[in-house]
Amino acid sequence: xxxxxxxxxxxxxxxxxxxxxxxxxxxxxxxxxxxxxxxxxxxxxxxxxxxxxxxxxxxxxxxxxxxxxxxxxxxxxxxxxxxxxxxxxxxxxxx
Numbered sequence: 001x002x003x004x005x006x007x008x009x010x011x012x013x014x015x016x017x018x019x020x021x022x023x024x025x026x027x028x029x030x031x032x033x034x035x036x037x038x039x040x041x042x043x044x045x046x047x048x049x050x051x052x053x054x055x056x057x058x059x060x061x062x063x064x065x066x067x068x069x070x071x072x073x074x075x076x077x078x079x080x081x082x083x084x085x086x087x088x089x090x091x092x093x094x095x
Contacts, residue, residue: 002084006030007049007091021055021082032092037080042069044079047093052077054086 004013004024008031015024022034022044035043039061048055052075058066062081070076076093 002054003087004084005050005087005089006032007089008032015084017085019084021079021084024084025079032079032090034080039065039078039081042078045069045093046077046079046090047073048075048077049089049091051086051088054084054088056081056083056085 001014002017004015004021005011006013011030013024013028013030015028022037025032025034032046033043035041039059042065055077058077059081062078065078066076070093073093079090
């Protein structure tokens with residue numbers, strides 16, 4: 001099991017590893033919102049407070065949108081593009 005701590009909700013989820021974060025959030029509602037789920041809208045912009053190395057690498061499409069929404073934040077990710085492989089702590093981020 002891996003832990004996903006959602007700072008906005010002060011909630012920790014215990015889930016199986018190697019799942020898409022959007023799918024996890026469908027099963028365990030949290031304050032993180034989703035829109036397109038294709039790295040084109042930025043609705044699920046988040047900041048990885050701890051454990052960024054426990055997410056799959058950033059894709060080119062995700063990086064393109066992050067360059068617009070959070071160009072100066074190396075901890076910004078789009079939750080819809082992340083597969084969780086280990087413990088993380090996240091919070092929402094406004095673009």
